[in-house]
Amino acid sequence: MTTLTTELRTFYEARQQQIPAEIREVMRRAGQELAESGQADRALTVGDKAPHFSLPSATGQTLSLDALLAEGPVVLTFYRGAWCPYCNIALRSLQQHHDAITARGARLVAVSPQIPDESLTLTEKHDLAFDVLSDIGSDTAKQYGLAFDLPDDLAAVYDKLGFDLQRVNAGHPRTLPLPATYVIDRDGVIRWAFVNTDYTTRAEPDDILATLDVLN
Helix, strand or coil, rough: CHHHHHHHHHHHHHHHHHCCCCHHHHHHHHHHHHHCCHHHHHCCCCEEECCCCCECCCCCEEEEEEHHCCCEEEEEEEEECCCCCHHHHHHHHHHCCCHHHHHCCCCCCCCCCCCEEEHHHHHHCCCCCCCCEEEEHHHHHHHHCCCCEEHHHHHHHHHHHHCHHHCCCCCCCCCCCEEEEEECCCCCHHHHHEECCCEEEEEECHHHHHHHHCCC
């Protein structure tokens, strides 16, 4: 069975051949600077209390962490947006494991800085059965220590590629979350964490399931 890591790596290698060298260099430099910033080390991790949030879903509901935890553990994943192909691959992989997650009594929710309309389009395109929440301005991502601002040259590249983050992020085009996934127990304590400055890497669903098995 192909792991998510293998799928992401295969896509990355194919993608690199399609991107002009000067753009690859801007992306490489920005990635290195973010890695060296220590941002990932400042993010919340195992043993920390998960900050509470109340965010709108793609379907117009408002979901709070308190309400979710009342039903059981929560798998909380932060992604950059529907414009990010690595995010889409990761979300599709989570969808493939959604039944296994819910069978363990947990609730899966995804959070991005995009407006609800964008989340709804994403949900319908990939037939996602879990809630996709909008964290406009990345206030929740900031509480988890995940929010960062794009450097000028990378923001310009994203504009050139037509991502239109000004629109999809409702006037907050520069602020994005690090890719991160948390397993939060019913007491609101983070029991497992994946945080990485490299947007081409994501949490393995099997690791999430293994953590949920320990909680049960």
